[in-house]
Amino acid sequence: MNEFWRRLALHPRLRMELFLSSLLINLLGLAGSLYSIQVLNRYLALGIDSTLLTLTVGALIAVVFELALRSARLRIAQWLCARADAALGEAVFDSSVRGQYALLEQLPVAARREILSGLATTQQSFGASNLITLLDAPFALVFLLVLALLNPILALTAILVMGGVVLVSLLAQRRLREPMEAQSRSAIQLAGHQQTLTSGTELVRAFQAAGALRERWNQCTTELTGLRATLGSLQNTIQNASYAGGVLLGMLMMAMGAREVLAGQLDVGSLIGANILAGRALAALTRALGLGEAIGRGQRALELIRQLNAIPQERSDGMTLGQYGGSLRFEDAAFAYPKQPTPIFEHFDFALPASGVLAVIGANGTGKTTLARLLVGLLEPTRGRLLADNMDLRQADPGWWRRQVAYLPQEPLFFDGTLRENLTVMAPDTPDDEVLALCRELGVGPFVEGSADGLSLVLRNGGNSIPLGIRRRLALARALLGKGRVVVLDDPTEGVDADGCKAIAGVLNRLVKSGHSLVVMSNEAFIISAAQAVIDLNQKPQPRIVHAPAAPAVAAGGNTHD
Numbered sequence: 001m002n003e004f005w006r007r008l009a010l011h012p013r014l015r016m017e018l019f020l021s022s023l024l025i026n027l028l029g030l031a032g033s034l035y036s037i038q039v040l041n042r043y044l045a046l047g048i049d050s051t052l053l054t055l056t057v058g059a060l061i062a063v064v065f066e067l068a069l070r071s072a073r074l075r076i077a078q079w080l081c082a083r084a085d086a087a088l089g090e091a092v093f094d095s096s097v098r099g100q101y102a103l104l105e106q107l108p109v110a111a112r113r114e115i116l117s118g119l120a121t122t123q124q125s126f127g128a129s130n131l132i133t134l135l136d137a138p139f140a141l142v143f144l145l146v147l148a149l150l151n152p153i154l155a156l157t158a159i160l161v162m163g164g165v166v167l168v169s170l171l172a173q174r175r176l177r178e179p180m181e182a183q184s185r186s187a188i189q190l191a192g193h194q195q196t197l198t199s200g201t202e203l204v205r206a207f208q209a210a211g212a213l214r215e216r217w218n219q220c221t222t223e224l225t226g227l228r229a230t231l232g233s234l235q236n237t238i239q240n241a242s243y244a245g246g247v248l249l250g251m252l253m254m255a256m257g258a259r260e261v262l263a264g265q266l267d268v269g270s271l272i273g274a275n276i277l278a279g280r281a282l283a284a285l286t287r288a289l290g291l292g293e294a295i296g297r298g299q300r301a302l303e304l305i306r307q308l309n310a311i312p313q314e315r316s317d318g319m320t321l322g323q324y325g326g327s328l329r330f331e332d333a334a335f336a337y338p339k340q341p342t343p344i345f346e347h348f349d350f351a352l353p354a355s356g357v358l359a360v361i362g363a364n365g366t367g368k369t370t371l372a373r374l375l376v377g378l379l380e381p382t383r384g385r386l387l388a389d390n391m392d393l394r395q396a397d398p399g400w401w402r403r404q405v406a407y408l409p410q411e412p413l414f415f416d417g418t419l420r421e422n423l424t425v426m427a428p429d430t431p432d433d434e435v436l437a438l439c440r441e442l443g444v445g446p447f448v449e450g451s452a453d454g455l456s457l458v459l460r461n462g463g464n465s466i467p468l469g470i471r472r473r474l475a476l477a478r479a480l481l482g483k484g485r486v487v488v489l490d491d492p493t494e495g496v497d498a499d500g501c502k503a504i505a506g507v508l509n510r511l512v513k514s515g516h517s518l519v520v521m522s523n524e525a526f527i528i529s530a531a532q533a534v535i536d537l538n539q540k541p542q543p544r545i546v547h548a549p550a551a552p553a554v555a556a557g558g559n560t561h562d
């Protein structure tokens with residue numbers, strides 16, 4: 001309900017127009033019953049055709065006005081709802097792309113997907129037609145008021161029947177909440193299994209995981225079917241109450257009305273009109289009550305969306321440096337993930353001079369990727385500072401900082417779009433020649449130029465149909481085309497063949513010569529031997545720092561580090 005009010009509050013003038021048009025529509029809606037009363041009382045009594053003609057023309061004009069107003073009101077409501085939907089969609093998008101990375105990561109992927117799909121649910125639940133139905137509901141009172149003017153006993157009868165319908169419906173709606181929440185939880189679980197079915201085909205087949213997956217799948221779908229049945233029954237109770245209320249109201253109105261007619265308190269025309277009025281009052285009410293499930297579903301989706309939107313966002317401004325020199329420094333830095341018993345590192349002091357080359361080594365899970373994410377500014381040290389040319393990265397404008405960093409993440413993922421759009425995402429004006437030259441330098445020229453579409457090749461599903469070694473080098477090309485001063489590479493040779501490693505070594509040498517600072521997370525001997533310093537994350541909690549005496553050139557297939 002609050003969401004409907006919020007939508008109405010978006011535009012006070014339109015809200016007023018909606019209320020006024022609803023008032024007029026419902027007043028014009030009285031024309032049908034007044035027409036019946038007048039035809040039965042006047043025309044049947046006097047038999048004057050011109051009276052019938054006047055009444056009919058009057059009623060028709062009222063109907064035409066009512067229809068015109070209805071369509072104008074719908075357009076206003078649609079405009080208002082479209083604006084609210086667009087604002088909500090934008091807020092969700094912003095939270096997804098600008099919510100603090102560390103906090104976003106705490107939300108499971110399936111839950112995030114469910115939140116995003118909840119946008120469509122809110123659009124339906126709080127859409128224009130439902131808004132109008134709710135606006136019409138209070139006008140049931142107008143019909144009851146007119147009914148009371150015709151005959152108070154009939155009005156009282158209608159109120160009692162409607163009260164009963166409201167009571168049954170509200171009781172059923174109270175019981176809707178719990179199964180709806182359970183349904184949302186099950187849907188999140190099912191979304192996880194759907195993800196496995198769609199992108200884990202290999203896993204399911206090769207590891208014969210179908211049995212284990214089927215059990216969970218069946219459990220989820222059975223649970224969802226049961227919950228849907230419960231919700232359906234409750235919804236049915238509400239519909240039955242409305243139907244039974246309608247039948248009962250019609251009968252009681254006739255019975256009580258007939259007695260009133262015999263007692264001389266009501267004429268036959270007014271009895272028919274009263275019946276129509278009571279029917280309209282009940283219909284307005286039951287239509288609104290029938291929205292209970294849809295509104296409950298929308299509210300649940302909105303609650304999840306609010307959880308996402310409540311995640312504090314990364315700052316969109318901050319300090320920048322006119323000219324970033326390329327040095328980095330950790331000062332008594334520590335990092336620990338929330339709810340993790342041991343920190344990734346503590347009391348970490350290290351300075352990388354401009355144009356320095358640093359290798360970060362460590363066994364699986366020691367924190368190389370975490371360190372890379374700290375350098376890119378996705379995560380922040382839980383204690384201490386990380387400085388870029390003496391500027392604390394906490395104070396830096398994240399957008400500016402990410403333009404200073406050429407980052408190769410461990411997972412080389414791409415968004416749906418062409419290869420060109422992906423590679424030049426940080427520098428859209430880069431000419432194709434430059435992109436192709438870098439691809440050639442990285443040894444993926446034959447892949448790009450050999451494909452019929454070249455740079456216009458359309459990537460889907462993160463680009464996962466491209467072999468990993470090629471995908472990684474394409475991701476490296478994307479990083480370098482951004483022209484950041486510091487190059488942070490998370491396992492650049494993982495899955496890359498010997499020729500590919502040589503090509504990467506060549507590019508790294510060029511970067512070193514051109515004065516870039518390099519931080520490479522890798523256990524690869526040829527990278528370690530070329531580094532001026534090595535951080536060993538195997539040592540906990542304070543990493544070991546090894547300074548190499550000289551910096552030989554990066555050469556794939558070179559020395560091993562001792």
Ligand SMILES: Nc1ncnc2c1ncn2[C@@H]1O[C@H](COP(=O)(O)OP(=O)(O)OP(=O)(O)O)[C@@H](O)[C@H]1O
Pocket residue numbers: 105106337338340344362363364365366367368369370371410
């Ligand atoms: N979002 C997170 N929340 C909690 N713990 C996390 C999170 N991300 C990583 N970790 C944990 O932090 C530790 C370091 O992970 P990280 O991925 O940085 O290691 P890594 O050295 O890069 O591993 P690998 O060599 O396998 O890539 C691991 O124990 C991992 O489980």
